Amino acid sequence: MGKWKRRAFISAGILAGGAVIVGVAIRPGNRASKVKNIIGNDEDAVFNVWLKISPDNTVTAIIPHAEMGQGVHTSLAMMLAEELDADWSLVKFEEAPAHKQYANYTLIDGFIIGEKKIPSLLQGTLDGAFLALTKKMDFQITGGSASVRFTGVKGMQLAGAATKSMLKEAAAKEWNVNVDEIKTEKSILSHPGTNRSAKYAEFAHAAAKLSMPGKPKLKAITEYTLMGTSPSRFDLPVKVDGSAKYGIDAAPPGLKYATVKASPVFGAKLKTADTSVAEGMQGVQKIVVLENAVAVIADGYWQAKQALAKINIEFESTENDQINQKSIFDTYGSILDEVAEGKNRKKDYKSGDIETAYSNANKLIEAEYKVPYLAHATMEPMNCTIWFREGKCDVWTGSQNPLGFRGAVAETLKINDDQVFIHNQFLGGGFGRRAENDVSIQAAMIAKDVNYPVKLIWSREEDIRQDVYREATISRFKAALDINGMPTAYSNQYLIKHHPAEASQIPYEINNKSVYYADGKTHIPWGNWRSVDHTVHGFTTESFIDELAHASGKDGYEFRQSLLQNNPAYLKVLDLAAEKANWNSELPKNWGRGIALQKSFGTIVAEVAEVEIIDNEIKVHRVVCAADPGFAVHPDGFIAQIESGVIYGLTAALYGEINIENGAVVQSNFHDYQILRMSETPKIETYIINSGTAIGGGGEPGTPPIAPAVANAIFNAIGVRVRELPLKKADLKQKEVIG
Amino acid sequence: MISIKINGQIKELDVDPSTPLLWVVRENIELTGSKFGCGLGLCGACTMHMDGVPIRSCITPIAAVGDKEITTIEGIGNLNDGLHPVQQAWIDEQVPQCGYCQSGQIMTAIALLKSNASPSDEEIDKAMNGNICRCGTYGRIKKGIKKASELAIINNLKISENG
CATH class of the missing domain: 3.10.20.30 (Beta-grasp domain)
Incomplete structure (x- = not known):
């Protein structure tokens, strides 16, 4: 293994040799032989970890990402098929097994280096380092809207192009013709001059023996025939007849069911559990007492749930028992008071001389914004099936990070990684939640002393109360306007920075900026929530910019335009959204439009929301989105993701709120953690700009702009500025007369 | 028993x-x-x-x-023996994302179309409001219902459990 790593490391360097691109799939002597036994039959020629060509001329794309609704299996296969000139009707996919060969280091590349250009000389070295790093971290993550923009571009397209080049070379050799005269189309190689043709499969074995080209030529966008179209998604047929298997549907022989109650106060330990009644209940197999939870294993989920309800559980009291939502925000307020005095702060970014700008200001604007904790509430409650026997363990679950789960389960059971077999299933929603390994660890703890398979299913209540949450936080803004109403200084002081690092940045040209943050530690566990820190900063910064527009007597759209004159990519997206939304057209009384703009995960998105205030209720009628993802590989799928991001963000904006009382989460199910329903869903229109820049993500970028777009629309409708989410708490009625 | x-x-x-x-x-x-x-x-x-x-x-x-x-x-129908018109419409309109809620959505939609062959937007909203979709496919579900309704009317079919 050590030798192989070194070879990969060195060969990557040689291959790169000044090239701008290097991918996992194009190293000579690379993983092909290692993974052959895992994914291929003897007669399949495995070119590399990303694709195989079978004797029947089908091409199988091996895709290292989980399908959680984003259509990744289809769009990644398209990227490979495009460069390979494969016949789309003969293209299939397989999800890669949780094996270290698939450690997804292109993702690390994208996140650590960001979108900066890597100096070509360093390319090989850096990728080698990333490979080592990700192997250590057991990365095979689906998240960060990364599938298409990193795996797709750096893996699938290169692999397709490299393989095509090898096939052509093999055919040229056999036919004794110039390789440049070989044509490829629909998985057929041909040489028109001598009237010969052959299926890819006929040259697959010969091609696999050739060394891979170091710098395969990728197509120009104008040459695409498949990318940029919207073929029917691979994963949909099984999702309409009930045959798609999710983690919760796993059914190994002899299966028993478990459910669990963990300490409502995060981190508290179990004190006592009176299991006497539950032990005698019908169908109960075993009661498992863990450090911070009690679980019942029974013949069925219902029996387990009934028995669990009969166990009298007491948890240890902790210092966190006194913590409630108000005390958290009070503490945060005090921390920000200190930050204002220059204490305990960390610099986020800074430019110019802010103090001078403030002292020269014509007008100063200050505002405080607040957002609550949010749960993920995936439709499929958390679950994991574990079968641990004879020193090995099979795991059935839907995971955004199967390699990470594998390591965590192995560690829990004190066995080697290679004795854990993850059977990754469809994900009934991910949104970041299914990247966390807590449930698989808990399931392993529960099932470790029995020899039959156990399916742990969390109740919805457990799912809401034992989540990892989007941060609750406060942002304090201050800005200076000059005599013309243009901003000359901007500052933001907020709590808690996770990632992406640039989430708090604004695209607007303001000469003097100062952004600081502070840590705010609580016992509430944090987790990635669709678009992560962008959900916080999208709302706060885009609402505050709107405040500045109105303070200077300008329209929110025109104000943004004037600050984006040197930022044409943003301006184009903003203009398109405004144009399609008929920004300047009249609206009835108590109606308003709001606009917001945020770039996240490589895609710029502007949204215009059109709302009506009826009594104290907010009705969102229409949302117009303009998005520049560089290039939309599967436009219909991209649009579906933007629509999804808008609805997910709108649910959070209008209703989303997890409150802490006595150290624990108050909400428990869909009656008090309300989800947007069909009748509340606006008409959503999405317009794509294919600007040709690096491909951006689709899963997350639709979410950040919707909350500020709606809040800005409320202001334009009735003159009320809402500075705290969720919007349902805002008192809109009493001020209606002002508007 | x-x-x-x-x-x-x-x-x-x-x-x-x-x-x-x-x-x-x-x-x-x-x-x-x-x-x-x-x-x-x-x-x-x-x-x-x-x-x-x-x-x-x-x-x-x-x-x-x-x-x-x-x-x-x-x-209702399946890939091997033939899909129900509502299931087919779901594929035609590329409705599902994660897909987890879609069995329930389809069952509710079929019940609606059985009693109302050509529902209005408001009637669809009312019938479907009890079904949550966390991926937010509501707009496409609505299109799917209309597509199934059109298919049934064109082919002179009455929507039932059996297609």
């Missing part, structure tokens, strides 16, 4: 009469197309038909079924 008629077949089951239909169908009858979402009848992921009427199987005790006929997503 409890006996129920499901998707045209009689099943004899040794289960506690208070067990919700959902768990009996998923665990004892081993049809996993109907999903668990909330356990309180709030989300619609578990929707089945009882004598053609949509019910929340997560809060319907098996004892309450009696001799009424249960239909699940598996009884």
